[in-house]
Amino acid sequence: MIRSLPNSPVYKYTYRFYVICFFIFLVMPLIAIAVLAFNDSSSVALPWKGFTLDWFFANTDQRTGLLADDGLIQSIFISVKTAFYVATISTIVGIAAALLFEEEKFRLKGLLYFLALTPLVIPGVILGISILLSSTLAGSYIEQKFGWDIAFLSPSFWLVVLGQFSFGATYVMLLVGARLKKFDRTLEEAALSLKATRLQSIWYVTIPFLRPAILGAFVVAFLISFSNFNTTIFLIGSDPTLPVDLYSRIKFSSTPILNAVSFLIVVFITVAALLSLFLNRNKK
Amino acid sequence: MDKILEIKSLTKEFKEFTAVKDVTFDVEEGGFFSILGPSGCGKTTLLRMISGFIEQSKGDILIRGESMNGIPPEKRPVNIVFQSLALFPMMNVRENVAFGLKRQKLKKSEVADRVADMLARVSLQGFENKKVTELSGGQRQRVAIARSLVMKPSILLLDEPLGALDRKLREHMKIELKLLQKELGTTFIYITHDQSEALVMSDKVAVMNKGRFEQIDTPRNLYKNPKTAFVAGFVGESNRLELKSKEGDFITTKDGWKLERPGLDFTPEVLYIRPEAFILSPAQDLTDISKFEVKIKTILFDGSNTKVAAIESTSGAEVLISLPQNARFENLEEGDTVEVGINYDNLKCY
Amino acid sequence: MENKKSFNITFYLLIIPVLLWLIILIVLPHIDLLISSFQSDSDAGGKVFTLEHYAAFFQSKIYWLTFVNTAAYAIGITILAFIVTFPVAFYLTKVISKKYSSFLALLLLIPLWVGELVTVYGWMIILGDHGVINEFLIYIGLIDKPINMLYTNFSMSIGLLYISMLFMVVPVMSTLESLDDSLIEAASDLGATKWTIFTKIIIPYSMPGITSGGIIVFMLVIGDYVAPDILGGKSSLWFTEQIYNEFLSTFNWGEGAAFGFLLLMISSSIIWLALKLTGQKLEKVGS
């Protein structure tokens, strides 16, 4: 059953077989995407018709490769931009929230903490529509009353950033908070006793201690934003993020260019993951 | 008495090393048998082979004369008390103790009776519905033992169960465990790296080192007559002195301390002397003793266990000497010079 | 902290952004959602109170049927995710050596970060009439006509399972890591069979992880739109699709808000129930 208990060979091999099947199931869509990104055929299907790089580089009437598809490049760029802002804002507010809930005492703390956790259990669609509703309400009100048209109060780039930030901050708070739990509070007290102000002690002692968690949380917030669809779809204006663009392309027409861009995402994520494994190993 | 367990030439080889080498011993019915050794000596591997969690490479294990080869752990008439105790945190005391019986599909009433009986015997009545996390260290210990004993095993294997306890509780549990074993009459095989645990509780102790048994003996013999240098050093406290030479009836340590030690038919390399083997100001009519003078360097007061660190006058070798438990040497002071003697027998040479 | 003097500025510096976040982006929008669900446009152009959106839900069989269908599927897929992934989580933490397990655990996370749209698209390629599986089976001669897998409840379930199951593995693995091997050895020593060890020791022990995982999986599945929409068939109507339709094709926001609120209610009450039944707290789910 476990490493230290003897097992019958049948049990052992059946179990191993199951786990192998699981991992095949796991990587199958990624492999399929990767392979068909290089298939010399206009439809995203087997049979294999030979190797080509057209779906990355071509720029002809029949075939448009990823690099020649302005729309796709644009949406990748928008996604990166969105994810960068979301991760930045989420990290700042998430750290504030982690410090607030771990170190401060105040009334209604329990309620506030509960609220900060709710994005974990509110479906993304609901977050999307509720933010759409309230921003439209506020936008219409301001427009009627003052005649101002405030861009981020209607579906637009900044509304997407706000929407994704609403749950991104929760993840940052949890990741940073977990590290903060291991923080030796006497270090801060030592700094205070050495006449640092509370803010200085946070900046010079607490934040450096949290740095690995902050970096990790930033990356997590970035990735969460980069792949979000359910909330984004309701808040998007004329600038589609990559998932929204992919979605409409899948719905309207799928060509191997979608494989090409998906393949690049898979490669990017895999390299990043291996890098993190390698770095962690070196640290040990 | 009957042999309940016979171990014959048991060997366990792992990929890189041999954990247990050709170990042979018997355990008698109702005995308290300890395996004593430093960590990494192979005692846990040995225990796990007896329990069936590990299969031996060579040799035989017989319980009541029956070979255990190929019999899975759950079918062997042995039970283990784990070092971590491994109490199931999601069950209360009663459920923990009843766990094994329920697996045997016994009648509910029988399970209840046996659990209640067992809990009474380990003095845990009234704790049935407590969570195991709410118990004290000693109580947890007793739950773990009760959980195993309720299975009526032929042999109970204990894997350093006192290791996790604090010192005071450990001292207490040593005695309690010994009494419990006496009362129950179950055969205990106990492994530990703490010699005091082994000596206090056991009928017999096996000292294990690097996969081998160095000596199997009663605690008293082990202490009095260690057969190997390892046993002499590992069991009890000793002054260890490396030897340089032997000339006739005299041996000389590396420091240059010359001692009379007749009756050796080999050239020893190392000398062990127990602190309590020193006789301070020996009577002149004592025979078969080696005599010399030491200067008291410092007194290490520890109640009944008070010792002095002293320096032998001729060589400057440093030794620890126990003070006898009477008032005679109460006035001893640092810098005093005292005559000291040791029985030849107590100069253990290897 | 206790120091009153230094308390002020730091405390406000911390609490103000947090309050802005929670009030503007969490509390107010959900109040709006609730209010909108009770409003409809009057002929004069203003808003009037109405129960018609909820009435529409309860009166048309299709809406609450979809609702129930979605909830049932979400529960089913949560259970399936547990059954499929638990042996793997156990294998990675308890069976193979640490060397491989950290690598494999990392492999588990890749589809998670790659994102739902990409992996769902991958399944579309695999399950289609001319997809990888059908072409392969035809190639080896096992079938001569493609099996219809894509655009069915089957493909939808596969997609939902795939995108959500890894959220079960992660918390389960972290609880299993803290499970002392000797507990399992002790149970085996006391004569327990593998099945008993599994049901009486391992499952109860990993319950906190299973609950967190279950809640996250359930949440993701019931609130998912992409997999049912892209992989679902002509009859697979998912409740989020109704909400999506109300907002993005029929412009009936009031009814969309009502549906959204109902979805929020069902998901939070099932989560609440799960927490109650297993005696856990929401705070634990996060960590």
Added chain:
Amino acid sequence: MKKLAISSVAIATLLAGSLYAGNGTLRLITWKGYAPKALVKKFEKETGIKVKVTYSNNEEMIAKLRATRGGGFDLAQPSVDRISFVQKKFHIYHAIDYSKVNTNQITTAMVKAAKKISGVDGKVYSVPYIYGTTGMIVNKKLAPGANDWSDLWNPKYAGKISYRLKRPILIGAAFGMGYNPFALYSDKAAYKKLIEKVTKKLIASKKYVKTYWTSGDTQKAVITSGDVVVESGWDAIGWQVHDKNPNIDFICPKSGALGWIDTFAIPAKSKNIKAAYKWINFILQPKNAAYVTNQSSYMTVSKDAPKYFNDKIKTDFKRSYSQKDIDNIKWYDALPSGFAAIEAKALDKIKAAQ
């Protein structure tokens, strides 16, 4: 930490700089095929205005403009019948200033129709662009007899039928059942009843449906693969498929094809109205309009474009439309308000049915 902070600020400024491309942009939300890449490039070269194209459909286009209160895009292309009721309720479009539209380029009848159908309170909200019909795309070899809407529930083709679960199928089915839904536009209750009847019919025949297609590409794909032999579809798509497989073609249903006109409409918060008019006048130039039609087979309203049509388009048109068929086209009229909700419910019901 410092490094992180500095690089963050650097990236932020970098990103912010590129966020707004300036006023020289036309954000166009349209249907696939309506703004070919070559023409976009040509337009950009001529005017210096950058065009950003977003593909969509009627429902999403309107929903998006509603959500942004007429913002986010500078030019939209909804169908003519879906403009007035939306405008009445949400006020998301600018009235068209026809003095800025080069109407000489456009077939007069089409301008008339657009003015009539998309007019609200004396103002007009659309310029016509492309028209076409929804009818049947049939594999004549595998389904030789299919020639009417009613064949979409003909058991003969069980499991090989497809259509899009959107408004046109309700209307088409109604005609196929012998009713005229457009005649009931003035009577909401009667219309609702009719739609209920249609819904029942489509639910009962759902078992014959292979799949509901969702876009031009998917309707093409299902009939090309041979999995589907009869589907409701757009003329242009039928012709595109016909090129590759002559057995498949678009035909006008016996009870009438549904005629639609897609238009230009300017969202209320368009930031570049000038560019919008420029684009309208540009793309309706005969040569450009003919290019669109030649590329996509969608029929343009540009008056002189047919001169530049290639032969394929001409023969396609002749093959599919007899004079009788043309006379029998049922043109969509402006959808009265409140009707969209009735239809949406019906469609939900059909989708949900097992």
